[in-house]
Amino acid sequence: MAHEKPEELLRLSDDTQGILDEHDLRPLWEVQEDFGTVIDDPEPGIWKWADIERAIDAIEADVPIAELPPGFQRRVAVPVNTSLGNAISNTIYVGVQTVSPGETAPAHRHSANALRFTIDGHEEMKTVVAGEEFPMRDNDLVTTPQWEWHDHVNDSDETAAWLDVLDLPLFLDSFNKQQVFENHELERQPVTKTQGYWDSQYGRGRPADERSNGEIPGPFEGIREATPPYRFGWNEMTESLRQRAANDEPDPHDGYSLAYANPATGKEPLFPTMSFRAQLLNEGPTDPHFHNATEVYFVIEGEGVTHVDDKALEWGKWDIFVVPPDGTHHHDPDGEAILLGMTDRPVLEAFNFYAEAEPSS
Ligand code: 1HN
Numbered sequence: 600m601a602h603e604k605p606e607e608l609l610r611l612s613d614d615t616q617g618i619l620d621e622h623d624l625r626p627l628w629e630v631q632e633d634f635g636t637v638i639d640d641p642e643p644g645i646w647k648w649a650d651i652e653r654a655i656d657a658i659e660a661d662v663p664i665a666e667l668p669p670g671f672q673r674r675v676a677v678p679v680n681t682s683l684g685n686a687i688s689n690t691i692y693v694g695v696q697t698v699s700p701g702e703t704a705p706a707h708r709h710s711a712n713a714l715r716f717t718i719d720g721h722e723e724m725k726t727v728v729a730g731e732e733f734p735m736r737d738n739d740l741v742t743t744p745q746w747e748w749h750d751h752v753n754d755s756d757e758t759a760a761w762l763d764v765l766d767l768p769l770f771l772d773s774f775n776k777q778q779v780f781e782n783h784e785l786e787r788q789p790v791t792k793t794q795g796y797w798d799s800q801y802g803r804g805r806p807a808d809e810r811s812n813g814e815i816p817g818p819f820e821g822i823r824e825a826t827p828p829y830r831f832g833w834n835e836m837t838e839s840l841r842q843r844a845a846n847d848e849p850d851p852h853d854g855y856s857l858a859y860a861n862p863a864t865g866k867e868p869l870f871p872t873m874s875f876r877a878q879l880l881n882e883g884p885t886d887p888h889f890h891n892a893t894e895v896y897f898v899i900e901g902e903g904v905t906h907v908d909d910k911a912l913e914w915g916k917w918d919i920f921v922v923p924p925d926g927t928h929h930h931d932p933d934g935e936a937i938l939l940g941m942t943d944r945p946v947l948e949a950f951n952f953y954a955e956a957e958p959s960s
Contacts, residue, residue: 645920648918701754724757880901895920901933
């Protein structure tokens with residue numbers, strides 16, 4: 600395979616170059632130019648709710664879930680970073696999904712870890728995970744962990760919308776691996792547990808005899824504890840955020856923030872690949888910093904602006920924005936705001952690659 604060489608690079612003799620070309624070998628002083636360029640870095644970017652809403656309403660009117668082509672069979676508007684083409688970042692994917700009254704997004708399972716953060720929810724809008732129906736009330740977060748069956752069933756009389764978050768690009772694109780995926784034989788998986796079952800296994804009280812599900816499910820192996828199916832109710836999260844704001848000092852970069860803990864470990868990250876925080880910003884601008892992790896934000900409440908290098912991302916309720924690796928950034932809320940912060944930091948930390956700093960000037 601012959602590669603183009605800029606003129607100023609060291610030229611090998613034709614004989615040497617011929618040998619290298621013939622055997623798919625390249626000298627490092629040429630290869631080094633290509634490192635870090637195979638997958639483009641995402642640009643900082645923002646997707647405004649008003650635009651997302653128009654898109655999801657329009658595709659809902661056009662296509663019933665039942666008529667979607669084979670594949671994931673989800674009706675989703677996916678924010679794509681133009682430098683990437685299929686996701687907002689090269690590790691974390693987000694999308695906004697709708698399910699109309701009476702519809703079901705059919706049951707399946709896959710390699711990727713996922714969660715749902717409810718935008719427009721209802722008690723009778725349920726994500727069924729591992730045999731239990733989890734109601735999706737506004738701002739509830741429901742995990743659909745790796746290899747657990749999940750379907751979304753709208754038994755309410757209103758369209759429901761939520762944010763899907765998956766570690767899909769990390770596995771499929773960055774690692775270039777095939778994902779394992781399986782459709783359930785039924786559109787709706789059987790409900791085999793009563794509501795609250797998974798909380799009885801991983802909530803504040805635990806089975807006193809033995810834990811029922813410490814295993815990593817499916818064909819996977821690893822050293823991290825599997826994340827269980829779980830619902831984080833928004834009432835409890837906001838109450839804890841208020842408690843922090845009343846008693847603790849804010850983090851200079853993140854405000855008052857609360858990590859969603861993996862219920863199996865009691866600690867962040869929620870998934871081996873992704874960590875999530877609810878962040879209350881109410882004390883003016885945060886301090887600028889930069890790090891090599893990607894951050895994606897969903898605005899739960901409020902308005903403000905996040906500066907990333909020389910870009911100003913002006914956000915309001917339900918907007919989605921991305922802070923790419925190494926972008927110097929700080930948040931400047933207009934009064935009080937609450938963000939859902941999402942990061943791939945655990946992937947970097949797992950290999951001692953995470954680094955952050957404050958700008959020098
Ligand atoms: C998926 O399983 C869902 O279960 C949503 O709702 C979005 C995007 C890519 C791959 C799987 C869901 C997805 C997805």
